[in-house]
Amino acid sequence: MGPPSGIVAIVGRPNVGKSTLFNRISGQRRAIVDEMAGLTRDRLYGIAEWRGRRFTVVDTAGLDPRGSTRDDAEHVALVRGTQQQARLAIAEADVICLMVDVRSGITALDEEVAGILRAGGKPIVLAGNKADSPVDPYFAHELYRLGLGEPVLVSALTGIDTGDLLDRIVDELPPPDPEAEVPASALRLAIVGRPNVGKSSLLNALAGEERALVSPLPGTTRDAVDTWLDRPEGAVQLVDTAGIRRRGVIDTDVEHYSLLRALRAMERSDVAVLVVDASTGIVAQDRHVAGYAADAGKGLVVVVNKWDLLDFETRAAPATLKTVAAAFAFVPGVPVIAGSALDGRNVSKVIAAARGVAEARSTRVPTPVLNDLLRRALEDRPPRLHKGRRLKLFYAAQAQAASPTVVLFVNDPELLHFSYRRYLEHRIRAVFAFNGVPLQLVARRRSAQQAAAS
CATH class of the missing domain: 3.30.300.20 (K homology (KH) domain)
Incomplete structure (x- = not known):
């Protein structure tokens, strides 16, 4: 089965069961990944498989404001957060699954989100969740008020009729993207990592020119920037992405948009080049990003950037790089390159390491x-x-x-x-x-x- 193609965003107000549905339809893949040592993550996405089609599912629950709605200020935050969620889905998803709660019925917020989604023109599948027992006909009929066609009544908790929902979603997905016309020897790399670790600086060092905006402010690379390099051993396609930020600190729809762009970039890559910051050390989110690549079956190279900022004793200690490799033990043998994108130290080794990983990825065992x-x-x-x-x-x-x-x-x-x-x-x-x-x-x-x- 091929790589995942297409993005489905699960959208809805808080407490309608988005995360439960996400876990239900991406659970099989997650179970395989979670068996790997050292791989724990606060997941925002999963890879689902249905009727021979693999696609990415995004749980937009991270956009939900936490806390009650007891005062006006918090209620405004609730509405604003849910509107951002809907606009994010419009911006990047191929199919939107709008989830509502059939027990509590349609709310004004449900109607507002549905209106935003309809205006976006993307395919929408309406899911009425928490239909664990026969639904009151009045509530079932009420779902048609949203103007999104026939709903699918499901129970994300028990799995009732989630297959019917997946049928509808897969029917709405666009055909898988045909492979771009690239040279047979071309190596496709996705440069990924947290904000402000030096991804754009690495791209510029590899390309030898200013292709992406470089700034010390996190998240200044808002979009994917593709760069082609002509090398004697074959062409290289570099995809620079805005960093994947920790779930708890993402507070704008732009950062969520960047997350989806990073996932899509990894979909069309052979190897993910994960850039980490030597000055801050390996953090949980670095492992999460590597896990995203592993989920999609991509090769991995780790670049420890800003190596020049470490003191001499730390740089000279063999245990330093071993500690980095151990943090990504769920991908055995991952190449770890210590360097500096600013002064060019060891940058030349990145492409060679990535090509070696790509060759390993294509190995056939008789x-x-x-x-x-x-x-x-x-x-x-x-x-x-x-x-x-x-x-x-x-x-x-x-x-x-x-x-x-x-x-x-x-x-x-x-x-x-x-x-x-x-x-x-x-x-x-x-x-x-x-x-x-x-x-x-x-x-x-x-x-x-x-x-x-x-």
């Missing part, structure tokens, strides 16, 4: 070699019994996917414990490193008879 490798792994460490049953691996093959994916045909996927999955991944990586690349193992049910017949 099926006989893969099966022999995994057979020996099972012999060395047989899987444990679970309720009297033991995992059996009949055969394995690497899927035809943009990012490395190994399909394991087993007697029962439920018997593949996440720790044993990690063990098998380590055995594969011991032979085929896949450095800086997420490696996904997918278990599929296969009977002994089917395996023998194939």
